[in-house]
Amino acid sequence: MSGLLLRASWSGVARSRVASWVSRLALQAALAGALVVALPDDAVAQTAEEVAGARELARQGAEAFAAGEWQQAHDYFERAESLFHAPPHLLYMARSKEKLGELVEALELYNKIVREQLDSTAPRAFVDAQESAAEEMKAIEPRLARVTVTLEGPGADRAEVLANGKPVPAALLGVPRPMDPGTYEFTVVAEGAEAEPVVVTIDAGARESVTLRLTAVEAAPLAPPPPAAEPADSGSSPVPAYVALGAGAVALGVGTFFLIDHLGKKGDADDLFNDRGCALDGACTVAEQNEIKDLSSEAATSGTLSIVGFGVGAAAVGAGLFLLLTNDSSTETARQHNEPHVRPVLGWRSVGLSGRF
Structure with a gap:
């Protein structure tokens, strides 16, 4: 008896597997047949590579659908549809979505198939897909x-x-x-x-x-403003004063140099004039006269440069002293203004204190 039950059990399993295998083969054959019939008339714009790729993707999609791998089946058919449009692709995409519980997308895919206008030369597989979509979508609507x-x-x-x-x-x-x-x-x-x-x-x-x-929702309170930074020392930098003083010193040195040069050449010209007796007409030769003129001209030039140097130097030194003194004064004023201080105040019949605390 147990042997008979065992054989019966194995027989049932075998029949189930055979039925599943036959169903899978039938599905693949139907899809392959649909594509083979449809491709010759409508695939003019497609390359042979694309047509073959669409057919292979549809075959893999059929295998995944028969195996209950709904998401993978949908992906295969979607890729096949991107290469070659065929209502059977959309039909199995809709069926896969329905199996996944995504009824809204399934219904839209069914509607897309049904709304498509097929001409009289459309392959029978396309017409069958449209009729199946119109029938199957009736079961989707009430479940939404x-x-x-x-x-x-x-x-x-x-x-x-x-x-x-x-x-x-x-x-x-x-x-x-x-x-x-x-x-x-x-x-x-x-x-x-x-x-x-x-x-x-x-x-x-x-x-x-x-x-x-x-x-x-009440707006979050604004954060208090950061404390005001302590005012920076309002006194200006002493650097410009030092620069002006330095420039003045250089200019005075240049003026001194040219003053010495001026005095030296003027003295040389005077000595030559006196030594040669040029004060008397015709006592100096032409060469001596030219030498005296050159020395006098160079002495005059050095004198002019000396005056300019002393003028620029005096102006620069004056500006430097002014900047230095005003900087010290403003710094002291700012310090006294910002720091606490007290000073006596005397007036007519009054006496008191004034300051910053």
Whole structure:
């Protein structure tokens, strides 16, 4: 008896596997047949590589669908559709989405197939896919949930509603919105307001209403301003004064140099004039006269440069002393103004103290 039961059990398993294998082969054969029939007339713009790639992707998608790997099947058919448009691709994309519980996307794919205008020369596989889509979508509609999300409170017109972190279009607020069955957390993002999150679990075909109530949020108190920095020493830098004094000293040195040169050459010219007796007409030769003139000219030039040097030096030294004195005065004034100080005040029939504390 146990042997008979064991054989019967193994026989059932074998029949199940054979049935699954036959179903998978039938699905692959149907898809392959649809593509083979469709490609010759419509694949003019496609390269042979693209057509072969679409056929291979559809075959892999059929295998994944038969194995219950819905997401992978959808991805294969989507890639095949990107290479070559065929309603059977869209049909199995819709079926995969339905298996994954993503009914809203499945319904849209079914609608896309049904709305397509097929001409009289369309392959039979395309027509069959359209008829299957029209029939299967009838079972999807009643399973869709409808959720009405309402937003109330201050700033509702500027707030954004999120469902599981994804924005809900403002146009869909306050009206029944088709949604997949499942659990959702509704939150709000708003400036100056907040709302408690609402979590709901929606069954297939259910009708739900969600109300999010905004409440104003008090603005955080402004941080106190940082303490005012201590005023910097208002006295100017003494560097310009030192620079002016240095420049004045250099200019005075240049003036002194040219003064000495002027006196020396003027003395040489005078000595030569006297030694040669040039005071008497015709006593000096032409060469001696020219030498005396040159010395006199150079002496005059040195004298002019000496005057300029002394003038610039005096001006620079004066400016430096002025800057230095005014800098010390302003620094002392600023220090006395900022630091605590007391001074006596005497007046007519009065005496007192004045200062900064």
